[in-house]
Amino acid sequence: MRPWFAMLLLAASLAQASLAVAADEALAGVRSRIEQPDVLRGRFEQEKHLKGFRNPLRSAGTMLLVRESGIAWDTAEPFASSAVLTREKLTSELPDGSRQVLLDAADGPAASATAGLLMALVAGDLDALAERFEIAETLLDDGAWRLELRPREPALKRVFAGFELGGDRHVREVLIEETGGDTTRVRLLDLSSEPATPSPAEVARFD
Numbered sequence: 001m002r003p004w005f006a007m008l009l010l011a012a013s014l015a016q017a018s019l020a021v022a023a024d025e026a027l028a029g030v031r032s033r034i035e036q037p038d039v040l041r042g043r044f045e046q047e048k049h050l051k052g053f054r055n056p057l058r059s060a061g062t063m064l065l066v067r068e069s070g071i072a073w074d075t076a077e078p079f080a081s082s083a084v085l086t087r088e089k090l091t092s093e094l095p096d097g098s099r100q101v102l103l104d105a106a107d108g109p110a111a112s113a114t115a116g117l118l119m120a121l122v123a124g125d126l127d128a129l130a131e132r133f134e135i136a137e138t139l140l141d142d143g144a145w146r147l148e149l150r151p152r153e154p155a156l157k158r159v160f161a162g163f164e165l166g167g168d169r170h171v172r173e174v175l176i177e178e179t180g181g182d183t184t185r186v187r188l189l190d191l192s193s194e195p196a197t198p199s200p201a202e203v204a205r206f207d
Contacts (some may be wrong), residue, residue: 027126028138030147035169036126037193039202040065044073044188050182063188066198071205080166086206124171131155133163143168 010168044063047056061075070086083102090103120128127137133149139148149163157179164175170191176184 004121027130027137027147029137030137030145031126033143033168034126034147034171035140035193036124037196039196040067040170040191040193040196042191044186044190046184046186049182063108064202064205065157066202066206069198069203071206084205121165121171121174124165124167 001030002148005132040061041064045058045060045061047058049056058077059075061073063073063074070084071084072085073079078165080095084091084093087106088102092102094098094100094195120193129147129149132152134152135150136148138146138148145167149165151157151160159179161177161179163177163192164173165171166173166175170188172191174188176186178184
């Protein structure tokens, strides 16, 4: 099973290229708590609940965020695969070494905007998210927070009922609610921004 952003790609590629005007100033609380490290490493666990099915689909693996380059997802369960998202394209790599381009920004403004949206959800880029979603902020104890996001754009509204983000210094959880009743929950675990500089091997993931 591919990471959750493959599903986002399907719908967000339909979205309009034009964005809303400005970020919501009500996000000041989260802005004061969340960090924006150049590098973030950790694990992910994903559960997708399909309407009408009792047992969720699960996948797990590791993730690497290099803010100026992109995000790499290496799925270990239920089978090995890798996906790399940059500002230019989203590619999937299978164990046999074959690659498939799932998204190419050269295809047009909507594809380019999609890449930015995918990165913003994981990186906690509040300015980018506020341009495309109505956002309600809840501040919790011990530096934690939650955000409820409702799409502004009609194309996104047709597919997504909304999103929820939760975290502290970093985004720790993403909940995706589809209009058809399916939900996907992604947990980001064991996150670390040390070492603060990506290694040559990590940088090479995005070449």
